[in-house]
Amino acid sequence: MRIGELARRAGVSTRALRYYEQQGLIEARRSANGYREYDEADLRLVMEIRSLMAVGFTLEDARPFVDCLRSGQPSGHACADSVAVYRRKLAEIDADIRSLIARRSEVAAQLALACPGCVLSTGGEP
Amino acid sequence: MRIGELARRAGVSTRALRYYEQQGLIEARRSANGYREYDEADLRLVMEIRSLMAVGFTLEDARPFVDCLRSGQPSGHACADSVAVYRRKLAEIDADIRSLIARRSEVAAQLALACPGCVLSTGGEP
DNA sequence: CTTGACATTGACGTTGGCGTCAAGGCTTAC
DNA sequence: GTAAGCCTTGACGCCAACGTCAATGTCAAG
Numbered sequence A, B: 001m002r003i004g005e006l007a008r009r010a011g012v013s014t015r016a017l018r019y020y021e022q023q024g025l026i027e028a029r030r031s032a033n034g035y036r037e038y039d040e041a042d043l044r045l046v047m048e049i050r051s052l053m054a055v056g057f058t059l060e061d062a063r064p065f066v067d068c069l070r071s072g073q074p075s076g077h078a079c080a081d082s083v084a085v086y087r088r089k090l091a092e093i094d095a096d097i098r099s100l101i102a103r104r105s106e107v108a109a110q111l112a113l114a115c116p117g118c119v120l121s122t123g124g125e126p
Numbered sequence C: 001c002t003t004g005a006c007a008t009t010g011a012c013g014t015t016g017g018c019g020t021c022a023a024g025g026c027t028t029a030c
Numbered sequence D: 001g002t003a004a005g006c007c008t009t010g011a012c013g014c015c016a017a018c019g020t021c022a023a024t025g026t027c028a029a030g
Helices: A003-010 A014-022 A038-055 A059-068 A082-115 B003-010 B014-022 B040-054 B059-069 B080-113
Strands: none
Touching: A003 A014, A003 A038, A003 B080, A014 A038, A038 A059, A059 B014, A059 B059, A082 B080, B014 B040, B040 B059, B059 B080
8 A cells, every 4th residue: 555545544644654664663565656555564553652652752762663663573562672761751750640640739739828729619630 | 139140040042041131021220331231030931941841831831931930920920811821731741651551562562562571671661 | 727625845944041152252261 | 472261142952742845756536
């Protein structure tokens, strides 16, 4: 398939696909007229990238998963590097959550000073 | 005082101060040679900005607080606009926390699939 | 033949909050 | 006079992940 079809099927823009290629995440063979040609394996790569980005991974974070799939593994998280990224991202997310909770309490305290009673009506912590 | 002293006392760069001025957050009168001249009130403005940024506010978020102080209020959160920003930011932070927690559980689930036992050793949620 | 839908590369724009030169002017101390 | 240390404006760089435009090529259908 060509880039437009891959984009539609993967739910991304053609620009994004060219960008992924530029970043070395995906490759395409070229047909005689210079058009990129993709197959079903490429679609799986792009879907893997998008599902990882959907949970907050960067393209660099996604790279080991893509490499894993391209190395012939049936799933992107079957490789040690991918698992390492999972663990690192989990730690990052935990740190972010802790930081946000700390900020929340600081802001809530300031709001309580500025407008007693306002904090109670905001709905509280999740 | 001139820009260098204000920068030192506020703990910011001179570049940051010029940027705040460009964004209309602070003003400076000019001495005969064209140098910016600041007073203690300006120092308070900059400290207000920094303390807000320290808890994740953008410069735009800080604007109502600065306007409040410049209007003669003794504290930046004494105005209705400031309180509104506090409430909005609290809601934003809450949404961010919820989103991060959702991502965390998705990533943890993927990690559990990829490497059973890994999740338990990461320390758990905050 | 031409229209239209596809494709190509290249390059600039976006967002926020500055960092980092560049090229020069002012002031004071030696 | 000259070195040091302050200041000025202007302008490009950075980070991610593309969006968007430009100018052009390809190909099947009418």
